[in-house]
Amino acid sequence: MSAVPTRAVPRVLSIAGTDPTGGAGIQADLKSIAANGGYGMAVVTALVAQNTRGVRSVHVPPVTFLREQLDAVSDDVEIDAVKIGMLADVDVIGAVREWLVRVAPPVVVLDPVMVATSGDRLLRADAEGALRELARLAHVVTPNIPELAILADEPQATTWQQTLDQAARVSARLGVVVLAKGGHLDHDTAPDALVDATGSELLVTVYDASRIETTNTHGTGCSLSSALATRLVGFASPARAVGEVKRWISESIRAGGDLAVGGGNGPIHHFAGMWQRAGLETRPTADEIRTEWWDSIRTVREQIDALPFVLGLGDGTLREDVFRGYLAQDALYLRDYARVLAMASALAPTVAEQAFWAAAAEGSITAELELHDSWLADGAYDGTVADDATTAYLDHLLARCTEGSYDTLIAALLPCFWLYQDIGLRLLPRSHDAHPYRSWIETYADAGIAEVTEAAVEFVTQAAARADDRGREAMRQAFVRSAEHELAFFASPLAKQT
Incomplete structure (x- = not known):
């Protein structure tokens, strides 16, 4: 990943679908960006009728409107980082790809959203190949284990070592750093690993973490990827940025139950640590x-x-x-x-x-x-x-x-x-x-x-x-x-x- 100028407030664009309950999609992205010190912007790729229990329907606006949104932002604002989430179909992926090639944002994080936490399909099967090609334009991809298997076009990994090996093959094949996530494994721990096989030497940084017993996992992938896009701005080491995001996401997951939102997989508490440490009182002038x-x-x-x-x-x-x-x-x-x-x-x-x-x-x-x-x-x-x-x-x-x-x-x-x-x-x-x-x-x-x-x-x-x-x-x-x-x-x- 090329060097990125350090800015006091990174300007981060989320390109993703919506979640009216606020726990996933661009709503979660904007919270994550703010919680990690950035200024969030959002371009909507799909309007999703969903809640913590599942997805009810998806409406994809015309691709011409997507292009207008993307151009409206980049024509006016200097973008420091982009997080890409739900893209829905081939036409949407194509429009985003064309814009990325033209604008060339300094940081691009792709969260290959294909299946929701509830199990609902969010990407058409015929768009999987197009998503793999789009991943070549990203600096980091953040798939869960099922999504990693689709990117690799291989059977799903069942062990942590298989996950690391598969991440290395995807990294080498697509020329992108992979943040492999072990949350779907049936283990007492939930390790993640930053896997970089884009150079002559395989680099793997493992982040061990205890599994948090909770149902508040709705939008975790969205939140992590947008937080990472924000933290990568100005960080010389992607590994350090991931470490910061891991601590923040764990803190937010642990506090998710305090929100008491929904009857299914509830959201994480994006601002739990911030509210606890800084309070809600305004600072007088x-x-x-x-x-x-x-x-x-x-x-x-x-x-x-x-x-x-x-x-x-x-x-x-x-x-x-x-x-x-x-x-x-x-x-x-x-x-x-x-x-x-x-x-x-x-x-x-x-x-x-x-x-x-x-x-x-x-x-x-x-x-x-x-x-x-x-x-x-x-x-x-x-x-x-x-x-x-x-x-x-x-x-x-x-x-x-x-x-x-x-x-x-x-x-x-x-x-x-x-x-x-x-x-x-x-x-x-x-x-x-x-x-x-x-x-x-x-x-x-x-x-x-x-x-x-x-x-x-x-x-x-x-x-x-x-x-x-x-x-x-x-x-x-x-x-x-x-x-x-x-x-x-x-x-x-x-x-x-x-």
Whole structure:
């Protein structure tokens, strides 16, 4: 098989019949393609009235319509892989063959659908020879034991070794890799084997598997072949692709009974593992997280606005000694806050984030020096000890450092950016030229602070959007707790006076 370019999402076309119950045919193919990471497309070769108990009738649309479907897809979409299933008759096989020759898809997997699990015939006997010739255009064929015998034009194998030998003869004769399946053998195991006799050396990769006791086998061949077509895109080794598909199909068969579909041979559960591992909850966007988190601290923000300290800061009536006491605590806070920012820089996964948090750490040290130079230079507050609010806040941040989680740490850091900038913007219109604290207010209402805050919000919310549910909730709790510490920090200066 020629090398196939790796794509993030393989575009896979299923050419097959239908199953209104969804367990086989193109309905199963589309589920399998999606479950294995591909984008599924479908061209209908036959409309089949069937259920889990059997086939009732088959309607084959005009071949001209089949050609129109095939051309409609390939004229518009670059196809990475094709899975071929039920073809019904000679005319349908001929139309598909002509299209394959013209389009030459990079991966072609043929599931030679001839007999349904229920035992119903799905391929006219006079089309068997045409199907053998079509197999020469495939890269891999995936017959069960009865279908392998028809491809070989030989009696059906009754042992695993006979199956392997027959697969080798088909591979050599038709120039195609054969995935031989041992599910029809009366054994305790259900082995499969990838058999390649197209070169100078016979290559056989055997996949042992325990037999799964279940009646949920409807559409297993369809599902396996379409999954394999998807997995072959970008895989350097077909053997590895088969191994991945085998694990997925076994998982899906084991969970088939959970669906409780039909009274005959039920379908497999194509998404069992995916639903179990990923759940059904949608992942929020960064913008949604931004709105949700800001709203989650609405009460805290309202309580901050109502604090006598903030009211006095806004209208300029706050006593200077109270404000200077607040700044002394803020200087102590900024000293350790800078250390926490530096830890965030050390843990950051990207250069951009590393640079941002490092610059923020430097800015915190600079702010501390400016506080001393502008408001605390007289030394009146030298020797100030961190009060309970400052200590509790820093303990919270340092605990997040100890945990070593970058995401939770930056979530805890965010309120100091976001709340201060918000307060500055809302207090600025209330200040005037003679306002004693206008310079402090202008600092946090500055366009540069707005830019830095926006970057912090973006980094944090993007990290939260990438996190799983548990990690995102831990981030949210750290964010809310820091906001509560900000409330206590603003309340503390006047609480101590009281």
